[in-house]
Amino acid sequence: MPGKLFPLGGPVPERDVVDREDFIVSLQTRLVEGQSIMLAGPRRIGKTSLANEVLRRAKNEGFYTAAVDFFRLSSKRDFAVSLINACLENRTGVRRTFDNLKDRAKSIVGTAKLTLKLEDLEFGIGFLHDEQNDDVLLDYALDLPDVLAKHDKKSMVILFDEFQDASRVADAGIYKKMRSHFQNQESVAYMFLGSKEGIMDTLFGSRKEAFYRFATSLPIPPIPENAWIKYIIKKYSDRGINIEYEIVKEILTRTGGHPQDTMLVCSEIFYALLEAGENTITPGIVRLGYDRALITLTPVYDEILDELSQRFQVRDVLKRIAFGKNIYAKNINPNEAKRAIDYLIAKAIIQKAGRGSYTFVEPMFQAYLLREFFNPGY
Known part of the structure; x- marks a missing residue:
């Protein structure tokens, strides 16, 4: 039975990645050479599909690859286990290797520490039983990509999706911890994806942030x-x-x-x-x-x-842009209008088209607004 003619609801398969070939090649070339990359943009524009295609090509060239989506995680331990599983899958071909090891550990009564051998690579994982050792487990996970790559004489590419959510999953100190582990890893390159552009730009562009200048930020080109x-x-x-x-x-x-x-x-x-x-x-x-x-x-x-609409004057400014009217209406304070515009640009709702002129990043959202605001209730 044939599948969907047009893929919906998530990353698309290889055959449905429309063009962007030059950009994909550029990403792959940089990552293969060890340069880490940051891609920021609103949801549903194809970031993950592009990144998955880069991982697929890297894997075909003999690289180890791994992907972790922070949007799906809820705790520090979730993050650690997801990263360990993603890394070990390169060895075992099993998606949840760590979970299988943990189940095995539970079956050995009275064992305080369990040393497991995965092919020719030994793992001392004494914290399988102990839920209190999340920090130890996370340190282990953050070191594993480089340890595994060096042991197997491979290079590795890691994808972190919705990276701005890492502090929600763990805590505010997670970025410093990650940077301390990643900065000396010579065999691993990272792709950091995020849908909240303002936060991502701050994480990688502010001198006060741990990931300042750690990765090269690249704009995602539109599909011709x-x-x-x-x-x-x-x-x-x-x-x-x-x-x-x-x-x-x-x-x-x-x-x-x-x-x-x-x-x-x-x-x-x-x-x-x-x-x-x-x-x-x-x-x-x-x-x-x-x-x-x-x-x-x-x-x-x-x-x-x-x-x-939770932000002051944003809905009024949005309505005026949708209908093509002058943003600076008599009943809107110019400073408030400017703040509203900056907020809408930061949220990737609108983009500047010229002096005092703005267009919607997503034209269908404008069509929706025209219908909603036409309702007298708005």
């Missing part, structure tokens, strides 16, 4: 329109569906080429076409698919709007 057009036409064509060049451009105009929004709209268009029993995409089918996609995104946008 021609690459999108080629990809979309081919995907539909593979299923015997006809679509004209101008209609593809209309889809991209509506989505702004936003990675996940474009995939979602194309997917909804596909299902609308199937329901209609047709094999040619028309402007009417595009409108129907787009409207369905916007309905699907509404809960996401509701949450974003609720968060933005």
